[in-house]
Amino acid sequence: MYSLNNRLLTAASALLLAFFALTVLALDAAFKDTGLRGMEDVLDARIITLLAVAETGEGDSLVIPPDLPEARLSHPGSGLYARLTDGAGREIWRSPSSVGSSVDYGPLPAVGEHYTQESRLGQDAKVLTHSFAIEWEFADGTVRPFVFAVAESLDSYYAQIGRFRQQMMGWFLLLWLLMLLALALLLRWGLRPVRRIATEIVAVEQGARDDLGTGYPRELEGVRRNMNGLIASQRDRLRRYRDALGDLAHSLKTPLAVLRSQTESSRELDFTVLRDQVSRMDEIVSYQLKRAAAAGRGGLGEKPLDVGEVLAGLQGALGKVYADKNIGIKVELEGKPLFFGDRGDLTEIVGNLLDNACKWCTAEVRIEASSLDEAETNRKRGLRLLIDDDGPGVAAELEAKILERGGRASSDVEGQGIGLAVVREIVAGYRGNVGFSRSPLGGARVTVTLPGGA
Structure with a gap:
């Protein structure tokens, strides 16, 4: 090397x-x-x-x-x-x-x-x-x-001429050696941040530090930021897998205990109870798999996604799903917004939110996408999504509840209470946030802010 x-x-x-x-x-x-x-x-x-x-x-x-x-x-x-x-x-x-x-x-x-x-x-x-x-x-x-x-x-x-050449060669050789020494010292000083970043990466690999420090020159600041983003992304992904496995094991204890009691009882099996517990187990597994599969915030090598293309695909798909409601799904783009992350994550976020809006709306759903200014994120350009509907809206006391697994605003509308919880998990993985407010259309407005990553 x-x-x-x-x-x-x-x-x-x-x-x-x-x-x-x-x-x-x-x-x-x-x-x-x-x-x-x-x-x-x-x-x-x-x-x-x-x-x-x-x-x-x-x-x-x-x-x-x-x-x-x-x-x-x-x-x-x-x-x-x-x-x-x-x-x-x-x-x-x-x-x-x-x-x-x-x-x-x-x-x-x-x-x-x-x-x-x-x-x-x-x-x-x-x-x-x-x-x-x-x-x-x-x-x-x-x-x-x-x-x-x-x-x-x-x-x-x-x-x-011979004396001149001899003296000139001697002086130039001495000058060459002095300049080489000066260059060696300058290179050693100039490449010190590179050696430092290599040393800190080794320290991160050995577990001696959590991330790369600050104080790097402007030319290496992007490398430091990207490396820290990659390190955080890998740790978040590992944490999600561990949490999902732990939560899955914990969540399945109660349904399994009910099933065990049914099978060990001398009484006749209650198939209604069995069906309810199997359905509950299916919901738990579905939620935990989606949660674990979330890719998290974009790391190194992520190509920016054309948000308009993803929204157009979901607009057509949901238009067919809710064709009987004759819903007008409108997509509005400000410029050409990009998403620096996993395509599946963006599809999961927008798909769940649009599906929720279509369930609760009367006749109109609108989604707006725009780029965040770099000054707002201090990173790559982020993404802001606004999903509006003309339904009944979300009561303030229910906002936190519907973002939890199994939380539902009403049992009158079909659903399992998993979609918004998955959205919250994915958005959190990108260091973003989800918020609710009143929509100009009269229903609920969901605001999703996704920073652009390292």
């Missing part, structure tokens, strides 16, 4: 290395070019010096005096060489330093122009040559062209 810290550090070091390599190449090229330009300027100055000491000789020629301004021109093998030629390239003079050496000064430039090139001196040595062509006017008015040329060994130039 690779380390995110090491991966980022390796990528950053490779990027820095490539950047420094390009920088070194650019600086090296710039230094070499600057060095050559500097040598050209120096050689040009040496030509000016030779021009200053040149004297007119016999036969319209120039003479360079033996007392040269640059001492190196007087010593063979000194690394500095010079010569003077006429316009045709015939050599008139060359410096004593050129004895035993043959320098290629290149082609003759035109009058008033310079020519510079790198040339070889012997097999290995390299020199930089610089030539300048002039016209010299003699006392009798005659004008003749001459070419002054100088050459200087490049050994000192290359030695200087």
Whole structure:
């Protein structure tokens, strides 16, 4: 398993290395070019010096005096060489330093122009040559062209480049290492929240803490919220299964005791009692299975459901069930509300509430669905459902009762008193709430609020 810290550090070091390599190449090229330009300027100055000491000789020629301004021109093998030629390239003079050496000064430039090139001196040595062509006017008015040329060994130039490269590589290597160290420290500091969240997840797995703590940066806040939502969802689901099994076992004790007493009695079996107890057991099992099967609030990976699609399906189904009552079931959507949770849970909530409204209404049922603002939930967008009917409504003292298992507003209307209890259980699993009020249609209004989950 690779380390995110090491991966980022390796990528950053490779990027820095490539950047420094390009920088070194650019600086090296710039230094070499600057060095050559500097040598050209120096050689040009040496030509000016030779021009200053040149004297007119016999036969319209120039003479360079033996007392040269640059001492190196007087010593063979000194690394500095010079010569003077006429316009045709015939050599008139060359410096004593050129004895035993043959320098290629290149082609003759035109009058008033310079020519510079790198040339070889012997097999290995390299020199930089610089030539300048002039016209010299003699006392009798005659004008003749001459070419002054100088050459200087490049050994000192290359030695200087070598020292520059060595120093530059040393400084850049040190800078690279310092920047890598700084990046390592920055990555360690920057990835501290990631290591913290990994440590807290391990602690949750080991039971050392209940959820992930707070104080994470904005980029990880969503991860923390989703992980806590997933943890809470799993715990709620496990709790519901345990509670449902416990409640099922407890609720079946009385009907089973009645059945046992009937079968163990010497009297004739009372089938009415048996039927009542079997029916009661069926209701208990049905309720507990629905309660345990509720998926609970949406966790990670839940795709948002189109609420309008679910409502349209239930509208058509209940319209057929209550076709004999000729009920008008109206669905109103504000925008495109979404539900972040299990499709079965939403169907169970809306189905039970609409079924209840259809049972109690006179002729009209209306359901409105809208999204909760994110500011209200501080999470994903939630859902608000309003179910209205034109029936008799719900008395305030009965509101709590009808949300309990087996609680019914009246025995005159068919039902087992399970539907609203299941709705309450499912809505509670989503950290939502169910409320009753008076409907504009004259009957009951049921308001369901479902936060959007983590």
